[in-house]
Amino acid sequence: MNTGNIIEEIKKKYPGKTIILDPEEDPTEIICEIDPTADHAERSIALAVVGKSKSHVHKKSTEVYEAIKGQLIVYTNGKKFMLQEGEKMTIKPGEVHYAEGNEAWFLTYSEPGWRLDDHIVNFKAKP
Numbered sequence: 001m002n003t004g005n006i007i008e009e010i011k012k013k014y015p016g017k018t019i020i021l022d023p024e025e026d027p028t029e030i031i032c033e034i035d036p037t038a039d040h041a042e043r044s045i046a047l048a049v050v051g052k053s054k055s056h057v058h059k060k061s062t063e064v065y066e067a068i069k070g071q072l073i074v075y076t077n078g079k080k081f082m083l084q085e086g087e088k089m090t091i092k093p094g095e096v097h098y099a100e101g102n103e104a105w106f107l108t109y110s111e112p113g114w115r116l117d118d119h120i121v122n123f124k125a126k127p
Contacts (some may be wrong), residue, residue: 001051001103006030010047022054029053037113044113050106055098056121061110063091069105074098 003021010019010032019036028051029078035045050072057122064075067083074081074089076097081089083106091097108114 001027001030001031002028003027003047009047010111014047021040026039026057026123034107037110037115039111042111042112046106046108046110046114047105048099050099050101051103052100054121055096056119057096058091058093059120060093060118061112061114062093064109065089065091065099066107066109067104069109070101070103072104073100076102114121 006017007030010017010030012021014032014034017032018036020031020033022029022031030049032047033044035043035049037044047068055075065072065083067085069085071085072083074083074091074097076089076091076095078096083089
């Protein structure tokens with residue numbers, strides 16, 4: 001990913017917002033907290049730019065992914081979904097998921113708002 005250019009573009013679009021690189025060195029996912037949970041526990045909105053996110057699951061949060069730039073591939077419980085710009089999909093609590101793309105940009109709407117203790121990374125689905 002062209003991390004420097006992506007960060008510059010995000011900073012112009014969302015000045016002063018927190019930007020997270022995952023992993024910090026050579027990120028495969030860049031996240032910007034547009035409307036964080038800290039402002040209101042019931043919801044949050046984040047922008048993500050991915051090469052590939054980590055497989056994870058949420059115990060409580062429902063997420064809606066909305067592709068806004070490029071093609072987003074979302075894997076949910078072993079099924080592949082292709083989202084074009086403007087398309088959305090809902091991911092319910094307990095659904096193992098991750099996203100891939102060639103610097104694909106997408107918005108993530110979470111209800112309740114995203115919390116670290118509700119984000120279980122590298123979760124393996126039970127056969």
